[in-house]
Amino acid sequence: xxxxxLLSQIxxxxxxxxxxxxxxxxxxxxxxFCLVSALRDPILIGMTQLTRAFLLLLxxxxxxxxxxxxxxxxKNIPVTLNVFPMGVHTxxxxxxxxxxxxxxxxxxxxxxxxxxEGFAMQMLAxxxxxxxxxxxxxxxxxxxxxxxxxxxxxxxxxxxxxxxLILEIIVLLTLWQLARWWQKKQLGE
Amino acid sequence: MKxxxxxxxxxxxxxxxxxxILGLLNILVLIVRGQPWGxxxxxxxxxEWIATNLGILSNxxxxxxxxxxxxxxxxNFGLLIGAFWATLAASQFRFRPIRDKKFFFSAxxxxxxxxxxxxxxxxxxxxxxxxxxxxxxxxxxxxxxxxFAGTWIGSKLLLKYLM
Amino acid sequence: MARFSIDIWGxxxxxxxxxxxxxxxxxxxxxxxxLETEHSCTSRGIxxxxxxxxxxIEEKEVANGIWHLELTKTHD
Numbered sequence: 001x002x003x004x005x006l007l008s009q010i011x012x013x014x015x016x017x018x019x020x021x022x023x024x025x026x027x028x029x030x031x032x033f034c035l036v037s038a039l040r041d042p043i044l045i046g047m048t049q050l051t052r053a054f055l056l057l058l059x060x061x062x063x064x065x066x067x068x069x070x071x072x073x074x075k076n077i078p079v080t081l082n083v084f085p086m087g088v089h090t091x092x093x094x095x096x097x098x099x100x101x102x103x104x105x106x107x108x109x110x111x112x113x114x115x116x117e118g119f120a121m122q123m124l125a126x127x128x129x130x131x132x133x134x135x136x137x138x139x140x141x142x143x144x145x146x147x148x149x150x151x152x153x154x155x156x157x158x159x160x161x162x163x164x165l166i167l168e169i170i171v172l173l174t175l176w177q178l179a180r181w182w183q184k185k186q187l188g189e
Numbered sequence: 190m191k192x193x194x195x196x197x198x199x200x201x202x203x204x205x206x207x208x209x210i211l212g213l214l215n216i217l218v219l220i221v222r223g224q225p226w227g228x229x230x231x232x233x234x235x236x237e238w239i240a241t242n243l244g245i246l247s248n249x250x251x252x253x254x255x256x257x258x259x260x261x262x263x264x265n266f267g268l269l270i271g272a273f274w275a276t277l278a279a280s281q282f283r284f285r286p287i288r289d290k291k292f293f294f295s296a297x298x299x300x301x302x303x304x305x306x307x308x309x310x311x312x313x314x315x316x317x318x319x320x321x322x323x324x325x326x327x328x329x330x331x332x333x334x335x336x337f338a339g340t341w342i343g344s345k346l347l348l349k350y351l352m
Numbered sequence: 353m354a355r356f357s358i359d360i361w362g363x364x365x366x367x368x369x370x371x372x373x374x375x376x377x378x379x380x381x382x383x384x385x386x387l388e389t390e391h392s393c394t395s396r397g398i399x400x401x402x403x404x405x406x407x408x409i410e411e412k413e414v415a416n417g418i419w420h421l422e423l424t425k426t427h428d
Contacts, residue, residue, distance in 0.1 A: 007263075016221050017260045021267020022274070024214050024226075029275035030200040031207025032396045035314045037365065039340045044348075044366050045373075047401055053204035060212030061323035068219050080224045081324035084311040090328055091335045093310025094317075096302045098339015102347055104299025105292075105364040107314040108228040108307065111300070112265060116272030117392065118417075119285045121296045121364065128300020133233035134240065135301075136308025143309050153327040164325050187405060201396050276392075281417035285390055288362025295364075352367060 028113050035107045039098070046186025048179035055179070059172050066165055083154045088147035089140065104128070199279045215323070222260050225324065227316030228268075229307040231261030291351055306339075354379075357386040365394050369401060372423070379425050387421040388414075395419035 007015045027033070038054040041047045065081065072079040084090075101107045104125035106114050111129060114122035155164045196202070218226045238256060240246040256262055276282040287293055307313040310332055312321065318336055321329020358375050360368035368389060376385060389395050395411060402409040402423055414420045 011258075013221065014258075014260060014263050017218070018263040018267045020214060020218050020221065021264040022271035023267075024211065024218075024264075025268035025271020025273075026275045027202075027207055027210045027214065027271075028268070029272040029392075030197075031202040031204060031210075032200070032393045033204065033207045033211065034365075034393055035319075036340075037393070037397065039337055040344055041366065041397075043341055043344045045369055045401065047397075047404065049400055049404070050204050053208040056205060057208040057212050057215075058319065058322055060209065061215050061319060062325065064212065064216035065219060065225075065320075065323045066325070068216060078223060079219065081326070082225045082227070082312065082316060082320045082329070083324055083326040084317065084321065084328045086328040086331060089309040090311075090332055093306040093308075094332045094335025095339040095342070096306030097310065097313065098306075098336040098341075099343040099346065100299040100302030100304075100306060100339075101314070101336075102299070102340055102343030103295040103351075104303060105296070108232070108303065109268065109313075109315055112228070112268045113272040116269045117276045117285070118282055119391075121285075121287045121292050124287070124293065125296040125300035125303075128297045129229070129304040129307075130232055130236040130300075132301040132304020132306075133229050133308045134236045134246070134304075136305040137233050137237075139305075140309045140311075155325045155327060168322075168325065183404070201392070276417070281392060281413075283390065283417040285362075285417075292362075292364060347367075348370075351364070352370065 025113060025116065028109065029117065034110050036101045036105070036110055040102055042179065042182055046183060048183040051179045052176055055172050055176050059169060062165065062168050062172075066161060070161070081154075083152040085149045085152050087144065087149035089143040089149075092143075093136075100132075200275075215320070218264070222264075224260075225316065225320035226264060227261060227312060227320070228265060229304065229313045229316065231259060231265055233304075233308060234259065235262070295351060310335075353382055353384070355384045355386060357388075360387055360389055360394070362390070363394075365391065365397060368394050369398055372398060376423070376425060381425055381428060383425050385423045385425070387423065388418065389421070390418050392417070392419070395421060398423070 007018060038050045042051055069079055069081060106122055108129060111122045111125050115126055215226055234251055234256060237249055238251045241248050310317055317332045321332055356379060358371055360371060372387060398421055399409055399411050408424045408426050410422045412420045
């Protein structure tokens, strides 16, 4: 509380962000939301409840981001979306990240949440994450130089906003059905 | 009424309630920050700064003033104290030491792989997967597929070495 | 009506659930499996899994941040 009052003297925007971050941490802990669990449990246990909650989160975010960027364009406020360049490093990075998060028992947010809960294991994983991040950042130039890189494709640029949104929602709904079918099949055994 | 309050403070909340609130918060972060929620970039910057001051790495011109003005710092710090408060409010906080040596190695190796992978792909689960897809970027979908494949390999490793 | 317990203390998700699943398959109908964990997500995960499988389960927080679970194998 003291910190928030102190910070609000310096910057209103940063205070708001700190409050939002705190809310995110609170909700993530209380709902036991875990992105690793969402991706791993279908494979290891056959449970997809969290996977489907994650798909819901994706759906809300897609629609919300579309609305915000539309509103920002109308009012001429700059908003940067996460359209990153892609290349071989996207796939390799994803693979390494996937392996790492299962072994460490949490993705980058999950680790921070669990440090807050008092897990020594994730404190160590956080240290590993910090060191790995520096190594990755310093070697990402080499990846780009060796394999090249293509500019990121912003789907609405190709299809237009409305078809993109419809397409993405259809994909999410298909995945949802697939996840439901998968859990039924796994539990039926 | 008392029971509802008890659940709110104590948890656990249903997954879908968490998903809806997280989605709204995620959108709010975009509005306030002007840029989606991300985690690892800021951690990387802090490590660079610490390592530079310890004399391990060459200076890349990251100053404390920049770090204290970076919105990511406050998001990450908020995550930490948010989770800490949430555990404290339910009086579930306790220090949980590592009980088995194998987790010592898996945490360290996992953390390293995750940090490295996140930075060469420009983002972690949140920045590149969740918000990459939310930004309607093709890269986000490709990254998601790669992470899922990685999770599959990781699960096999877990069954083999950690069980 | 036998009571079994397995040691999942300090294990990382999802190892406790895999171990519980293995143990459960060797148990008779009506037997009880006792588990204890200090990991909030693990406890939650087991409860959700047991409910989806229609096993009866009781979750109790016996101390601050320690959960005690009793799972009854109600059917095969």
